[in-house]
Amino acid sequence: MGGEEITSPNALPMKGGDGPYSYTKNSYCQRDALDNIKEMINEAIAENLDIKHLSPITNTFRIADLGCSVGPNTFTSMHDIMEATELKYQSQGLISKIPEFQVFFNDHTANDFNTLFTSFPPDKQYFAAGVPGSFYIRLFPKASLHFVHSSFALHYLSKLPKEITDINSPAWNKGKISYPSSSKEVVEAYASQFAIDFESFLNARAEELVCGGLMVLIMTGIPDGSSRFQAVNATLDILGYCLMDMAKMGLVSEAKVDSFNFPVYSPFCQEVKELLGRNRCFNIERFELVTRTRDVAVTNAPAVTKHTRAITEEMIKQHFGSEIIDELYDRVFHKLEEFPQFLDAIFKRSTQLFVVLKRQSIMD
Template sequence: MGEMGEEEIISSKALPMKGGDGPYSYTKNSYCQRVALDNIKEMINEAIAENLDIKHLSPISNTFCIADLGCSVGPNTFTSMNDIMEATVLKYHSEGLSSNLPEFHVFFNDHTANDFNTLFTSLPPDRQYFAAGVPGSFYIRLFPKASLHFVHSSFALHYLSKLPKEITDKNSPAYNKGKISYPTSSKEVVEAYASQFSKDFESFLNFRAEELVCGGLMVLIMTGIPDGSSRFQAIGATLDVLGYCLMDMAKMGLVSEAKVDSFNFPVYSPFRREVEELLERNRCFSVERFELVTRTRDVAATDVQAVTKHARAVTEEMIKQRFGSEIIDELYERVFQKLQEFPQFLDGIFKRSTQLFVVLKRQAMD
């Protein structure tokens, strides 16, 4: 199995969350992900208690290696890593191995443009693990073979390795004119995004299979959509609001309409069945748990300003790279106004949130 070349991976500068710890930073505006992770914490604890076979997994060096893929800048990654470590320690105690507790080594991975300075300056001072950064796309090999015991990735796999070429090709039926995402686009556009997601997810699984020891676990928390439901949820709704605001600015001559036509976010939320089919095709992992977790919230209690800041933390850097920094404040002020004017967008973004929770175990080689 060959590794993907650099030319096949989207620019590492294209996808970072807003760095630093300012009012629009991801650090200050990642509460949605935090709430979702809090709700899933017990499911991760159960996965470790039921599926982590430490008696056959214990490494010779007595070091237990954990990787968080798509860690961003914190603080959520620190909470997740601590929870995983504590659940693993409990597993050792339950197996009567309290005297043989391993040392923990956590690898924080994200694109090279991620704000690793903020990440590492905010590391918990009382952490009970060694920490290291691993920059690079998780659609390529990142670690030596059979070197990891636990892989975690949350709210990162909806980012594609690259945009499908046809959606910015004016001569293609999948040309996505006037839009920056796929949920309300033509069938051809949706199919192009779905095809790229399929290729990327297969690569992700294959490379992780090389890096995980036999019996090692991988927990994935992904944005996902119930089969047969509308694609206009969460990410899709957020990007549609941004797209409408960019087109409004283009009509006023504030940004280039041609730039909007050629600009698309490389993100995709799959239906449940899409992920199921890809997992069935992969022979390296056994599926220990696969669930679609649905949460509902009272939109009336949602702070529009907070929602706007969250959208800005996630999307500003990519917008800035394409359109320049001078339009940023006005663009997100328009997003704020649009959310106030059309509360159905707020409903699409926050009222009903769904995530796929997947637990995979690395199977023994044939």
Template sequence: MSGSFPMNGGDGIYSYTKNSEYQREALNTVKEMIDMAIAEKLDVKHLTSASRSIHLADLGCSVGPNTFIAMQNVIAAMEKKYYAQSLPSEKLEFQAFFNDHISNDFNTLFASLPVDRQYFGVGVPGSFHDRLFPSLSLHFVHSSYALHWLSKVPKKLLDKNSPTWNKGKIHYTGASDEVMKAYAAQFESDMENFLDARAKEIVVGGMMVLTIQSLPDDVDQSKTPSGVMFKFVEAGLMDMVNAGIIDEPQVDMFNLPIYSVSTKEMTRLIESNGSFSIEKIELTDSSLKDGPINAQAVIMHVRAGMEEVIVKHFGRDIVDELFERVSKKCMEDIHLLESSNMKAQLFIVLKRI
């Protein structure tokens, strides 16, 4: 279980394109904060002193439409700052790089590029845990709801003779401290690689804005929306084991490559890297604002994000039945989602020093 874990491609009923409203709400939640960060912290005049071409990158872009919304929001904020500084009236040119793993559905991504876009679009396949761009070539980097995906499942989880053997579970939610520490160590290694790569690629004075699935300090993972959903999926798989549909060792060897970082952890990792100043780091509310939770919409959202990981391990034949079982559990215990800690989204503004 290493490599890429793409969202569902295409534009079908279970696609990420049709089921990413929660990620879109995350963008809406932080839009004003991104606008403010650009207005107050980004020196567009300095960035455009040599050329009026601005290079942006969205890391973990998936298939849209959220990535297009994010890029347009950033461009609008940068143009506003540019003209507010009374700079020459020549129009800025923007090049937007859309990055995701090579298995991402880039065909759907580029087939749905906005016709009226104000940038030149470029696809950049590859892992954002490695270098993707030439040195000092980027002015602004954005990533939303992507960095919680690990580069791989920690190897220790698959060792039956290790205290990190995660028998009967699919995540560190509800697991032993040793399992949680293995996840944390993998995230730390991945983030070190990510920050090192971006430090080489972003120009001095450039900005990076990250929105990450997070774990509030002193809150158990099982009390967050993602933790609740992971337990529903785990219970669905174990029900299928008891029904003889899948084998228990298959579940024992399956672990979701997802980690929710705390504010303290993320601050420590950024400061340890030493290449960025923390301009803002804040927990925000990740919930949809309009009315009670729609269990079916939640299941569609989870399926769009997790189906390919499940298929990679169990095969495609079990998917429909699994999510029927998960859906039933979600509707029966919707109160667990409604009472979960929704302030589980970490917003970070970094500046290259």
């Protein structure tokens, strides 16, 4: 994801198909979060979507889901957005004006679009199209979208900060695969790349959204002043520990571990606020940190291991090969079993940023 189409090793497709370790079968945490904020999206549309101003000449309402992965969560989100939009038309006495819907499903070219397309709901009430490519660049014609949705995708950077993989740099991240427990230089390199990417994302969407169009972002977010060890970052740290254990046993090359990092960054709230403040194209209609407690059934060691595998296996495989996969995730499972207090502290509570932006008119 970046100024040009990103390919291996920086593209991060979720594990495709519908097998036991697939994203389709193990994206319950994301689904739970989306269910938790469904009413907030309904409110955003009811309060902020100016349908009289937006009414397109062609009577087609265009929605884009950026970072859609393979489902089923994307289908649920799109259904909920369309349902809330139709209710808005009804509340305004415009039942006869309810538009047709067109939904664009976007993700990297490496995404499993075949599984996505073959699992469309049979009763879908919209015209669908796949749009492969990085959402850090323009994907659509100017002023062609009415609603943009993106959930749990913007913590993936367009690329690794170059300093991270430079053995001569102070930000060389030896022995680690992520940033939370690394040096200040490593953290700053990740934060800087996130800022560049997020600004690119906002600028691209400003071109694509019609004036008055809405954008809803659900992002991993960390309360200001708190620990960086949220669920996503903690998961990567566990993987890193297991990889280093395997390197010490000669099962993988230590140099391979030293040169491997996940391009994933979870920002503090203030970082996102500052970046939104710099952008002059959107009004911030809502900015809220949502805290939720997960059910015990999805925070046990087997469930968390499968979830971790679904979102990390493809990139691990790209760098280390497929031979270590089963051994690595078996070690992750045993590490989680060994330290159940870790599950309690990290995985049972999580925070997400819920952001609603409205595209300003040219005159604003």
